[in-house]
Amino acid sequence: MSEITKLIHKYLRHDKKFPHVWCPGCGIGIMLGALIRAIDYIGYEKDEIVLVSGIGCSGRLPVYVDFNTLHTTHGRALTFATGVKLAKPNLKVIVIMGDGDAVAIGGNHFIHAARRNIDLTAIILNNCVYGMTGGQNSPTTPYGMKSTTTVYSNIEQDFKISELAVTAGAVFVGRGTVYHAKLLDSLIEKALLKKGFSVVEVISHCHTQYGRQNRLGSAVEMMEWQRDHAVPVEKALRMKAEELKDKILIGVFIDKELPVYQDEYDKIRERAKGVGRK
Amino acid sequence: MKKRKLKEVLLQGNEAVVEGALRAGCRFFAGYPITPATEISEILSVSLPQVNGTFIQMEDEIASLGAVIGASLAGVKAMTATSGPGFSLMQENLGFAVIAEVPCVIVNVMRGGPSTGLPTMPSQSDVMQARWGTHGDHPIIVLSASTVRECFDMTVKAFNFSEKFRTPVILLIDEVVGHMREKMVLPDDGDIEIFNRVKPTMPPEWYIPYEDTPSGVPPMANFGEGYRYHVTGLTHDIRGFPTSRPDEIGPFIARLHRKIRQHYSEIQLEEFYQTEDAGITVIAYGCVARSAKRAVREAREKGLKVGLLKLMTVWPFMRSAVEKVLQTSKILIVPEMNMGQISREVKRVNQGVARVVTYNKVDGTIITPEEILHKVMEVS
Secondary structure, eight states, rough: OOOOHHHHHHHHOSSSSSSSSOTTOOHHHHHHHHHHHHHHHOOGGGGEEEEEEESSSSGGGGGGGEEEEEETTTTTTHHHHHHHHHOOOSSEEEEEEEEEEEITEEEEEEEHHHHHOSSSSSEEOOOOTTTTEEEOOOOTOOOTTBBTBBBBOOOOOOOOOHHHHHHHHOEEEEEEEEESSSHHHHHHHHHHHSSSSSSEEEEEEOOOIHHHTTTTTHHHHHHHHHHHHHEEEHHHHTTTTTEEEEEEEEEEEEEOOOOHHHHHHHHHHHHTTTTOOO | OOOOOOEEEEEHHHHHHHHHHHHOOOOOEEEOTTTTTTTHHHHHHHHHHHTTTTEOSSHHOOOOOOOHHHHHHOOOOOOEEEEEEHHHHHHHHHHHHHHTTOOEEEEEEEEOOOOEEEEEEEEOOTTTHHHHSSSSSSSOEEEESSHHHHHHHHHHHHHHHHHTEEEEEEEEEEEEHHOOOEEEEEOOOOOOOOOOOOOOSGGGGGGGOOOTTTTOOOOOOOOTOOOOOOOSOOBTTSSBBBOOHHHHHHHHHHHHHHHHHHTTHHOOEEESOOOOTTTTEEEEOOOHHHHHHHHHHHHHHHHHTTEEEESSSEOOOHHHHHHHHHTTSEEEEEEEEESHHHHHHHHHHHHHHHHEEEEEOSSSSOOOOOHHHHHHHHHO
């Protein structure tokens, strides 16, 4: 076993739950690998990590890893995570969501978690489709593409998750792809170390559903598409709009400082103690 | 020895809920503003930070209950408060708390419905929503209160039951009880029984988080205390991992029901008022029980043998208490501020033994003692 594989195995739950539910070639495993490497590199204890997820293919991720794991209701992962973090601020709370989870059914929770700046890290796997239910249109399915609920064509515009997170107030936002694995490792590591609400959007492929319906080829071909269409944000600044038309920007979108909810709430506690009990 | 001075206070029902919650050990509240429950949020936003607790206003009621469940999993007693429309939104995560066995308390200060309905007017129309609002076959504990003191006591009970049986507990009060002010004596801490969840004592590698026990309630590890385990809303095996095996699903769902059913007598809370010889018994809960008590008193003054069974536990339904009054009563009167939700249960238990008379009012006004007395006179 290579060193890197041994490292992954250190964090898996070997006693139960393998083989996993994901299709061969899925990008979720790459995201999980990147997350484990980042956690190991930073040196968190298993006991201090709480991994929270919603529903869908990505929602199944926590069950395989040996942390405190919480598989919540669809779209609500951030709300549960908010409760865990505020109740026990010394825990490192990481939230895994899919695109439908984070910006369709959970869209309201997503923008409010970003606005509040609670110290959470949200990792969003964006594969442009509802995979687990069989390939339906999601809020990140691009215009003109097909799905099992847009068999003629998708006539809606898609959400750009990272741009949405920046606008909603997240203090750290990065986008990577499952092709650019090293970038993904570093983005997740930076997000975990950032105090406040951090977001990593992971562009992945669903060759089983989205790829098949849109004739985009195998998992490998879809990852090659990621390679050919990803442009670092720094480079994009020097490119013309028409050159960027079918490109996806990757890298760090924002890294800023804002008051963190827990720190502010600690101040509220101090102030409150000076007030007579109502 | 110095005589202890009783602490008398004038409180609103909603304020008494807050007092009870803090005394029971609640240190986390997440909620969303809604009439007529808002006072609970407002007061806790002042009180919780004073006791190192946390108050957070969430973006909606779905998020509120999500945060409450998260806080409870991390080991902090947590609650939310809402009214009909918000309670509808909470049904999704209520089911999660049931299946994942997460202690939490939900106070529903009932108002008239359906939909936005009557924000500032009382109602008792969420009795069935509290029982069956979330999908799936599940047990639930629902308590009610008819006085300010009961708001305090039932909130403490709600926390105790939630911790003891690892279940969400719903406290149904109504706009009248929530907003009414009464004098009450605050009990000393020593006079209040507090129950905290049973935690695992075995080493983490031996911990099986959803294993059956004689009480049906497995010990609960809090996140971050060394017992790393999986919590899911999927039907799971004893280790907490999702399962599709019939031999694991069946026993799990059966245990969820059994852990409540086998503690039925402990959960059942009621008050029998003048029922020993009553040929007519009024069965009521919430603010209607107040009117009913006065109606019974007045009927007794007229020489009528009338009693009151006040339900403080609404679910699981008080079969044994109803059976007890059926030993003497030939007529049961069930006044309710809905179209007949508890009366259906009374009829189910009654099985035709006594005559069950319903009295339903859904116009946003309370049922008065006169109306109940009138009903008593009519049937006697």
